[in-house]
Amino acid sequence: MTTSQQATPPRHRRRVEPPRQGGPRGSRTARRRKHGPARIAFAIVVSVLVLGTAGLGWIYLKLNGNIDTFAADGVSGERPQAGSSKGKNVLVIGSDARTGGNSALGGGDKDDIGRSDTAFLLHVYADQKHAVAVSVPRDTLVTIPPCKLPDGSWTKTRTNTMFNEAYSVGQTAKGNPACTQNTVEKLTGLRVDHTVVVDFKGFAELTDVVGGVNVCLPQDVYQGDLNPNRTTRGKVLFHKGEQEVSGQKALDYVRIRHGIGDGSDIGRIKRQQAFVASLIQKVKSDGLTPTKLLPLADAGTKSMTVAPGLGTANKLISFAMSLENIDLHNTKFVTIPWRYEGSRVAIVQPDTDALWAALRADQTIDGKDAGGKKSGTAATASVSPSVDEQVSGKGIDVAVYNGTTASGLGARAAATLDDHDFTVTGTANASTQDHATTVIEYGPGQKPQAQSVAKLFPGARLHSATSAGINLILGQSYATDDRSAESTAVPTEVADDARSADGDLCSNLSYG
Structure with missing residues (x-):
């Protein structure tokens, strides 16, 4: 991607693709969907487990023995900074890997490559009372950034590529979760705090343990x-x-x-969202007893492969406890704004960027501020006082570009830089005003200086460039730092199509 200025000041640097660093996972096109559903359910279950059965250390040992992790060395080094949103972001991937007995349930060759047809990003708002799961259709055309291969080398960036191909990078039986995580971070500008992969076998066991899940069909379905x-x-x-x-x-x-609506993956996503909502209802309404808790937690952990950040029962439980106060009505399911492009799915802009901006600002689907406690004024909310006081830009020159249609951003950013002794060499508009995320481009040997700039712009991405100098290209994430309801509103079509976990089981089950 190349950024250039239209006004007077600084010279534009050409942006190069982020350095390598991807992860152990891979994916391609597939036809199955493992449900991330299990994920949310498991989180709720384990939270109850901890609260209701303190002192059962043997349970922790058993759960620890169940948990598999994927290597973190494949996660990109060029990723959104921690704090790109006040809430937490969990990537849930449904895998149809045929290993470990899964081929008997999902069909296909046990030696086939791991695939993923189901993925959603679960955003848990900072108030820990709201959550939204954003589904990404498997056929969505996206940019897949550099990802790590089994031999240690890295792929090149691929554009206009189907989203589920990220999981198949490397063509391994277990897939490539890190590559899917890299792709989601590239797509959203949000840092993924945790990634969870759920397989066929574990998902099936989980539904058995809860005693079945209520579903609804709009018509008879045949083999x-x-x-x-x-x-x-x-x-x-x-x-x-x-x-x-x-x-x-x-x-x-x-x-x-097939056989329902237009037979598309979009329609299947609607039914899968309804399934997850029903599963959550079942788990929360079951009145879990100690005799039910262990089998449920056991099935949940057996179904998962997680990033190291959730690699122990203690870590999983800590995260699960953060979900206990989210009620059914405040748990929403949406799909990214999309349109057909031939047989594929294209992302609709600027609606998709507006959705990510709303999540960064912790704005709920129905327009509420779910950011929890805020410190400072709206204009300075993006910089915490402790970090703010420590940043010094002495001797660092920065060129500022506005990469959005919002007026006044360049002046606002320049003032912030001036306050911290950076030298602003000029402000101008970027060549395009469709930047979702703030980007800091830096020349050879200037990464430490760029990191100093990034401290004042949480969520900004660092990109190396071939020519000297530091360019700050402001994105929509910075434009919405004032948290105004108007600028962070979820697009109407997305909000209107949202499903609540307590919604009508038989409504909105197909597309077309």
């Missing part, structure tokens, strides 16, 4: 709807209306794509 390669329609798998499913039946439900 041919699950497998369009059949020459006949086959027998009925599901009858129209409400019913309870578990195990293989639950997997069949979340995988159904």
Whole structure:
């Protein structure tokens, strides 16, 4: 991506792709969807486990033995800074890896590569009373940044590539979660705090343990709807209306794509969101007893592969406890703004960037400020007093560019830099005003100076450039730091299509 100025001041530096650093995972196109559902349910369950059964250390040991982690060395070094949003962001990936007995449930060759058809970013707001899961369709055309391969080398950036191909980078049986995480951070400008992968087998066991999940079908569904390669329609798998499913039946439900609506992945996402919502309802309403808790937590941890940040029972429990106060109505499900581009899905702008900006500002789907306690005035909310006082820009020259359509940002950023003794060499508009995230470009040997600038602009990305100098290109994330409801509003179409975890089970189940 190249940034240039239109006004007078500084010279524009060409932006190069972020350095390497990706991760152990990979993905491509696939046809299955493992449900991240299990993830949220498990979080709620374990939180209750901790609160209600203190002192059972043996449970921790058992859970620790279940948890698998993926290596962190594949996570990009060029990522949004911690604090890009006040809330927490959890990437949930559904994997149809055929290893560990999964091939018996999902079909396919046990030696096939790991694939992912289901992914959503769960944003837990800073007030810890609201959450939203944003689904990314598998066929969405995105930029996949450099990712690490099994031999230690790194791929080159790929543009206009289907989102689920990130998980297949490296063509390994277990997939490449780190590459999907890198791709989501590139797409959203939000730092992913935790990544969780859920497989077929663990998901099926989880639905068995909770005693089944209520679902709804808009019409009868046949074997041919699950497998369009059949020459006949086959027998009925599901009858129209409400019913309870578990195990293989639950997997069949979340995988159904054809024969409902327009047969698209978008319609399947709607039904999967309804399934996750129903699963959460079941877990929260079950009145969990100690005899139910261990099997549920056991099934949950067996189904997961996590980043090292959640690699122990203690860490998982700590995160889970942060979710206990989120009620069903404040748990929302949405899909990124999209449109068809041939047989693929294209991201709709500026609506998608507006959605990410709302999450950065902790603005809920229905327009509420869920940022928790704030310190300082609105104009300075993005810089904490402790960090603010420590930043010194003496001897550092910075050129400022406004990469948004919001007026006055350059002057505002220049004033902030001046207050910390940076030398602002000029302000100007960037060549394009569609930057979602603030970017700091730096020349050879100038990364430490760029990092000093970044302390004043939480969430900014650092990009190395070939020519000397530091350019600050302001993005929408900076434009919305004032947290005004108007500038951080979730696009109407996204809000109108949102599902609440307490919503009507039989509504909004297909597309087309």
